[in-house]
Amino acid sequence: MAQNPKGGIDWIVVVDTSASMRGVGGTRNIFAQVKNSINEFVNTAKLGDTVTIYNFDSDVTLQAQEIPIVSNPDRGKLKQIINNLKADGVRTHTGKAVQQALSTSAKLNQRPNTADRTVSIVFLTDGLEDVQGIPNPVPIPQSTQLLREQECKPYVFFVSLGLKEHEKQLNEFANNPALCGKGRVLRDPGGVQLNKLAQNIRPTLIQPQIDFSLSTVDLPPVLPGTTTKALNINSISNVNAKVSLQLEDLEKSGISLVSPKIINLAANKQQVIPISLQIPVNAQGGNRKLRLLLTATDKAISPQTIDLSVTIKPQLSVQPSSFNFGSVESGKTSQTQTLIVSSSISGTASLQLQGKTKDISLKEPSTSVSLAVGETKIPIQIEVADNSFDGKRKFNIVVTPDNPLTSPLSAEVQMQILMPLGRKIVIWSLLILLLFLITLSIICLIQRKTPWELAQEIGTRNHLEGELELLEPAPISPEEQYISLTHQHKQKVNLSVLVPAIASTNSDAELVINWQSGKKYVYIRSLSGITFVNNEKITTYQLYDEDTIQVDNVKLRFNWIGNQRPYEQNSGLTDF
Numbered sequence: 001m002a003q004n005p006k007g008g009i010d011w012i013v014v015v016d017t018s019a020s021m022r023g024v025g026g027t028r029n030i031f032a033q034v035k036n037s038i039n040e041f042v043n044t045a046k047l048g049d050t051v052t053i054y055n056f057d058s059d060v061t062l063q064a065q066e067i068p069i070v071s072n073p074d075r076g077k078l079k080q081i082i083n084n085l086k087a088d089g090v091r092t093h094t095g096k097a098v099q100q101a102l103s104t105s106a107k108l109n110q111r112p113n114t115a116d117r118t119v120s121i122v123f124l125t126d127g128l129e130d131v132q133g134i135p136n137p138v139p140i141p142q143s144t145q146l147l148r149e150q151e152c153k154p155y156v157f158f159v160s161l162g163l164k165e166h167e168k169q170l171n172e173f174a175n176n177p178a179l180c181g182k183g184r185v186l187r188d189p190g191g192v193q194l195n196k197l198a199q200n201i202r203p204t205l206i207q208p209q210i211d212f213s214l215s216t217v218d219l220p221p222v223l224p225g226t227t228t229k230a231l232n233i234n235s236i237s238n239v240n241a242k243v244s245l246q247l248e249d250l251e252k253s254g255i256s257l258v259s260p261k262i263i264n265l266a267a268n269k270q271q272v273i274p275i276s277l278q279i280p281v282n283a284q285g286g287n288r289k290l291r292l293l294l295t296a297t298d299k300a301i302s303p304q305t306i307d308l309s310v311t312i313k314p315q316l317s318v319q320p321s322s323f324n325f326g327s328v329e330s331g332k333t334s335q336t337q338t339l340i341v342s343s344s345i346s347g348t349a350s351l352q353l354q355g356k357t358k359d360i361s362l363k364e365p366s367t368s369v370s371l372a373v374g375e376t377k378i379p380i381q382i383e384v385a386d387n388s389f390d391g392k393r394k395f396n397i398v399v400t401p402d403n404p405l406t407s408p409l410s411a412e413v414q415m416q417i418l419m420p421l422g423r424k425i426v427i428w429s430l431l432i433l434l435l436f437l438i439t440l441s442i443i444c445l446i447q448r449k450t451p452w453e454l455a456q457e458i459g460t461r462n463h464l465e466g467e468l469e470l471l472e473p474a475p476i477s478p479e480e481q482y483i484s485l486t487h488q489h490k491q492k493v494n495l496s497v498l499v500p501a502i503a504s505t506n507s508d509a510e511l512v513i514n515w516q517s518g519k520k521y522v523y524i525r526s527l528s529g530i531t532f533v534n535n536e537k538i539t540t541y542q543l544y545d546e547d548t549i550q551v552d553n554v555k556l557r558f559n560w561i562g563n564q565r566p567y568e569q570n571s572g573l574t575d576f
Helices: 031-044 072-083 094-108 140-149 168-174 194-205 421-447 451-459
Strands: 009-016 050-056 060-068 118-125 155-160 183-187 210-214 231-237 241-249 256-259 262-265 271-278 286-296 304-312 316-319 322-329 337-343 347-355 360-364 369-371 374-384 391-401 409-418 467-472 482-484 492-494 508-516 519-528 531-533 536-538 540-543 547-551 554-559
Touching: 009 031, 009 094, 031 050, 031 072, 031 118, 031 194, 050 072, 050 094, 060 072, 060 094, 094 118, 094 140, 140 168, 155 168, 168 183, 183 194, 210 286, 210 304, 231 262, 241 256, 241 271, 262 271, 316 391, 316 409, 322 337, 322 374, 337 391, 347 360, 347 374, 360 391, 369 374, 374 409, 421 451, 508 547, 519 531, 536 540
Parallel strands: 009 050, 009 118, 118 155, 155 183, 322 409
Antiparallel strands: 050 060, 210 231, 231 271, 241 262, 241 286, 256 271, 286 304, 316 337, 337 374, 347 369, 347 391, 360 374, 391 409, 467 482, 467 554, 492 508, 508 519, 519 540, 531 536, 531 547, 547 554
């Protein structure tokens, strides 16, 4: 619950601790509920409140004096005091408790800041006074003078919890004119509604109040016949309230409130109220002053007004919405077409092309144009640059009035640009040449060869590559150890032609190239006798770098760098 708008509340809680509060004498035991209720008071007390606690039976005892609520430990201290209270008293001296509470109230109301404070006295009792045997008891009405001296400042609440009718004196005291209507007796037999005690007392101390504020003052400019964007009103009320919203159109412009018309505000809960305005179709352009009236159903809450303003844009349109200039040759100018601008205001406007228009320009109009109220006809002519390429073009002609309240208008343009045949032939020739050079460069990069080397490779595409290394019998001279296959410039060759030692035998084999999937491979075919490759008897076999060949008693090694044998699954190697 909210505290008094003028400042904090000074609570004076007076608790009946006579034995009847815990059920002695046939009454109901409500003392635990009473203490819980006071604890709830403490929980809901706001920063700046103070709490004073008295208990009374045959006498009155001060338990806590003006403990300010500054932090949660302050609440804990008060609740410990409350929880330690015991209802063991033998009498109920209500008159003295009233006197003591009003005396404390009088002292609080003499402070310099008393105008910013509210004193509230809360009595919790079973309602039956019992002063039997007490010398010189203080009757309840005796404290009336203390009320007069305080000039209507304290609130006094008697919470009557007994099952029997409470003292009539409590009613009389609460209704005493000296309390100025600030006294009340709350009847709660058996304490069954004690959990609502704070809800019943606190609103009495609060002057109903609602605060409204705009999150932004100005709405963005809008067109006639549209609805404005939501304008947020920040609101907070210290009580539950229903508020109606009405729009006052000070200039009779026909603007109306779309929504909402009624809002429900929850106490102490900030709420954002989005409102929208409907602008008439025939609304004139310019700034319009409005006023929003917010009226609560609770008459204690004063109506509030919020001044608004909305800017209505002037109406402009263009016709047609699209143009087709047909075919225009590079370096030429299009035919002239007419753009019609309808406007409710006069002034000037500039025209620009928007979109992919690097090689296209607006030849006419070349300067700003004047707009009149009504229709303005503007001749449009497009110029195409000499270096433009073939193709369909789409772009916009944008009309921008000089009036800041207006928005730019646009019309779509289509045209087909044609390139002269001679230029097309030159451009295509250059493109083909460029494509060839790019392709050649990519191949050279992939092959890691110069164009000259690549040309040589193409020339030897169907020739054998690599070399044969003579292992056995040992060569007589170093020159005889290596035999180049590349230098043979042949597609196939017999080993007997290359190796004299084989020629002297009755065995022979041939080396031949074979293309597979665009890749060159070298194969060996046995022609006569027995041929082994890597100690395996073969008829035809694909050779890889460092494969060994044996024909009769001659042993060779085939070397072709970059043509290694691919990885085999059964090789015993593991691929990570």
